[in-house]
Amino acid sequence: MPTPARPVDATVRVPGSKSITNRAYVLAALASTATLVRHPLDSRDARLMIDALGVLGARSEHTDTAVRIHPLESRRCPDPAEIALGNSGTVARFTPPLAALGPATVRFDGDPALRRRPMAGVLRALRDLGVDIDDGGDPAPPFTVRGTGGVRGGVVDVDASASSQFLSALLLAGPAFREGITARLVGSAPPSGPHIAMTLDLLRTFGAAPLRDGTEFHVPPATLGCPDYTVEPDLSSAAPFLMAAALTGGSVRVLDWPASTTQPGDWVRSLLTELGVSVTTDERGVTATGSGVLPGAELDLHDVSELTPVVAAMLCFATEPSTIRGVAHLRGHETDRLAALATELSRLGGRVTETGDGLRIVPSPMRSGTFHTYDDHRLVMAAALIGLRVPGVAVENPATVGKTFPGFVEAWSGMLGA
Incomplete structure (x- = not known):
């Protein structure tokens, strides 16, 4: 240097912010109409997210300064499907709940470094919500989500002490669960509290109504929509x-x-x-x-x-x-x-x-x-x-x-x- x-x-x-970009992409894929995301980050992690959403059935269109994300269409997802995670924590943690919404069997894997990163908190919570996950007894990539066409949702305990992304993953997908989600934090306080606030802020921007009461978070079912969003x-x-x-x-x-x-x-x-x-x-x-x-x-x-x-x-x-x-x-x-x-x-x-x-x-x-x-x-x-x-x-x-x-x-x- x-x-x-x-x-x-x-x-x-x-x-643009990676954290905001990938959260906006996830919510855009769950929206009822297309979302134009302006000034998103164009990086490996962001491209991995777009590619993962594309596998799950969300089309995207790109210009020099924006990406238009279309809602998930499960019929577009192959069965079985494979998602490459690279070394992206947000892709690894945010997309398995979306895979559970469709009917396909989706296998997730990433770089060797990703296999050492914590995943137990989100996989355990999804399993407690009734999602069929095969991780071979080791809550880390590679793992497989067997979709059943939807997730009932409801109340679940979440240990997010290793990463606040475990909680954000569930909250972002919550509007698409039939009963929404009520996530109760257990264990020590999650790191990176501002990222939880970021997740709640984006949920509101896209039309959800998240509530927080101390260590309990509730996101009711909602029809999401945000036609035009600009990334900081x-x-x-x-x-x-x-x-x-x-x-x-x-x-x-x-x-x-x-x-x-x-x-x-x-x-x-x-x-x-x-x-x-x-x-x-x-x-x-x-x-x-x-x-x-x-x-x-x-x-x-x-x-x-x-x-x-x-x-x-x-x-x-x-x-x-x-x-x-x-x-x-x-x-x-x-x-x-x-x-x-x-x-x-x-x-x-x-x-x-x-x-x-x-x-x-x-x-x-x-x-x-x-x-x-x-x-x-x-x-x-x-x-x-x-x-x-x-x-x-x-x-x-x-x-x-x-x-x-x-x-x-x-x-x-x-x-x-x-």
């Missing part, structure tokens, strides 16, 4: 660009930042402000202006855990030690993110160690070398931040960032004038 010779001064536009920019992908201003003592504006959002990435504004970075918002977007000097921090990232890789990388250059906690569930993401961050940041001279639920970061002089990314898009972004202050950082397989931001390397180089 390039190291700038001077503080950055740039204006950046990031693509991905604020988690925007975070490293704003952090670049903090690390180089420069200024970066990210365009089209939403005035109100459920995205967890919006928290980066509060974090940078807490660290002494000037963050301003106007009608064009959000601008961060830094000094290049950062204090240490004690952070609970439980609700914004997807920012952990870039936050950890940034704090390697703080003036004091830092601690990140509340993110033990990251061991079950695209890779074991905590182990990967501790290994790779320490390999380059940082003093980063794992704790029971996070990381301890003690600033130390860093050196050039290769940063391994473990096929994890967020680790590419973390490596890019290290490269801002450490010349000669080589990033292994930067193309893996295409999972959420295919043009990241070009946008990063453009910001740096490289």
Whole structure:
């Protein structure tokens, strides 16, 4: 990754939110009429979702800036069918409930890394709702859903302590269940609470009437519809660009930042402000202006855990030690993110160690070398931040960032004038 010779001064536009895009696609497939989804993310995960919905019977039409999703037609789904999940958690967790709505037998499988990611919460809940699932005794891909033409729904206990996506998967499909769904959380609190709020917000936008009472969620049956929907920019992908201003003592504006959002990435504004970075918002977007000097921090990232890789990388250059906690569930993401961050940041001279639920970061002089990314898009972004202050950082397989931001390397180089 390039190291700038001077503080950055740039204006950046990031693509649409992956989390919003894939939720919008699912709800569009369940709607009664076609939905034009404007400015969706075009990435591997989003394409995998479109392909999966296509297998299940939802046609799509594409332009340069939009995708029109047509409602599911079960007659279009082959029987048996196969869905490729790649390494996408949202596809793996959101589409099995949809397969249960049709009459076909659908087999799901993905990349080797996906087979290590948690799936038990959603598969167990679907089985408790009467869905016929064959996972060979191991709640992970490959598994098969034998559809029976519909799901009765009703009350179900959900352990979403490993991923909030288990709950979101059921809530998104709930309007299509004959009795809707009442999901009662059991176990510890789900991580990434803002993503649950995002799911509820999109359900309302598409015409559902979700209710929450503490740890109980109810979505009644509904006829969904949203003819035209625009996806917000991905604020988690925007975070490293704003952090670049903090690390180089420069200024970066990210365009089209939403005035109100459920995205967890919006928290980066509060974090940078807490660290002494000037963050301003106007009608064009959000601008961060830094000094290049950062204090240490004690952070609970439980609700914004997807920012952990870039936050950890940034704090390697703080003036004091830092601690990140509340993110033990990251061991079950695209890779074991905590182990990967501790290994790779320490390999380059940082003093980063794992704790029971996070990381301890003690600033130390860093050196050039290769940063391994473990096929994890967020680790590419973390490596890019290290490269801002450490010349000669080589990033292994930067193309893996295409999972959420295919043009990241070009946008990063453009910001740096490289």
